[in-house]
Amino acid sequence: MARTSLPRSRPPAAAVLCVAALFACASGCTAGATASGEPAAARTATRAPAPTRTEDLQDAYQDVVQDVLPSVVQITTEDGLGSGVVYDDRGHIVTNAHVVGEGEEFEVLLATRQQPLAARLVAAYPDQDLAVIALDDPPDRLRPATFGDSRKVAVGQIVLAMGNPLGLSSSVTQGIVSAVGRSVSEGEGRATLGNMVQTSAAINPGNSGGALVNLSGQVIGIPTLAARDPGMGGGQAAGIGFAIxxxxxxxxxxQMIEHGRVVDSGQAALGVSVRTVLGDGFEPAGAAVVEVTDDGPADRAGLRPGDVVVELGGEPVTDVVSLAEALAAQRPDDTVSVRYARDGDKRDARVTLGEA
Structure with missing residues (x-):
């Protein structure tokens, strides 16, 4: 598989080299010399204009767009449009599970072609909102993307989001990494995603499944969703987007390419089924345990049906979604504190988490 996951060898295009020259004036400077001792007219004539940081940054943007955009594709499904990223030269493309939906066959428009190509589903993993599709007849000159090291993603880092928002193919927006390690729920009954990258780069419908790219031309994330503002009737909150x-x-x-499915989720589990319970003011007050998996993490720690989980790993738990978000920030085999209520009393337990 010819997919690159190591950083490119070329230096970041945004690097700026500034050279300063100091001139000393010996005794006997002529009239008309400046304080530095060099005649002003001569200095003006011999010094070339220094490049500006704005020009260097613009060049960096253009280099990255030219390098990465051919790896970003448009995916047409029965339900609409989305984006994807060329993963390898065998024609595999990564995207969001919610982009492919229930579909099995798709049309893929490459940035370098006029006509769409047929593709089929390899596997979808809704629990992390990822999917892989494959071109039926991949062309010879595919451009697989380079995937960067997520451990090196830092707050303040400049990023570009590339995709097909609102059907506008090959669009680019820019912003910064606003936060890392976010746990985000896609909504009641949908996936809760952990360790997400938050960005100010605009993510609009159709951007899902595209590429979030640093200025070294590396894909550091797959844009997945934008925050919704309940105060705006659930409208999209500007400047708050998230990428896997x-x-x-x-x-x-x-795993999906090799096995046709995910065999190791890497997601932590408590080993319970739960429901949201309300407090005296009819506000969410915790996640009530409905069922405990035999010999699972919660069972071994002494939790039982009827207990109400109110905190996990130091994070408050008020409902099913907040419990899922707290778990998304953990890893299998992590040992965490769990606070729960039983018969009106608060209790604490240490739980070694399992795998979902």
Whole structure:
């Protein structure tokens, strides 16, 4: 598989080299010399204009767009449009599970072609909102993307989001990494995604499944969703988007390509089924345990049906979604504190988490 996951060897295009020259004036400087001792007219004539940081940054943007955009594709499904990223030269493409939906066959438009190509589903993993599709007849000159090291993603880092928002193919937006390690729920009954990259780069419908790219031309994440503002009737909150980190993408995509499914989720589990319970003011007050998996993490720690989980790993738990978000921030085999209520009393337990 000819997919690159190591950083490119070329230096970041945004690097700026500034050279300063100091001139000393010996005794006997002529009239008209400046304080530095050099005649002003001569200095103006011999010094070339220094490049500006704005020009260097613009060049970096253009280099990255030219390098990466051929790896970003448009995916047409029965339900609409989405984006994807060329994963290897065998025609595998990574995207979001919610982009492919229930579909099995798709049309893929490459940035370098006029006509779409047929593709089929390899596997989808809704629990992490990832999917892999494959071109039926991949062309000879595919451009697989380079996936970066998620551990090196830092707050403040400049990033570009590439995709097909609102059907506008090959669009690019820019922003920064606003936060890392976020746990985000896609909504009641849908996936809760852990270790997400938050970005200010605009993510609109159709951007899902595209590429979040650093200025070294490496894909550091797959844009997946934008935050919704309940105060705006659920409208999209500007400047708050989330991307699945590259390490999660490659970890799961390699499994889907090799096995046709995910065999190792890497997601932590408590070993319970739960429901949201309300407090005296009819506000969510915790996640009530409905069923405990025999010999699972919760069972071994002494939890039982009827207990109400109110905190996990130091994070408050008010409902089913917040419990899922707290678990998404953990890893299998982590040992965490769990606070729960039983018969009106608060209790604490240490739980070694399992795998979902």
């Amino acid at each position: 980190p590259a390490s999660t993408v490659t970890f799961l995509a390699d």
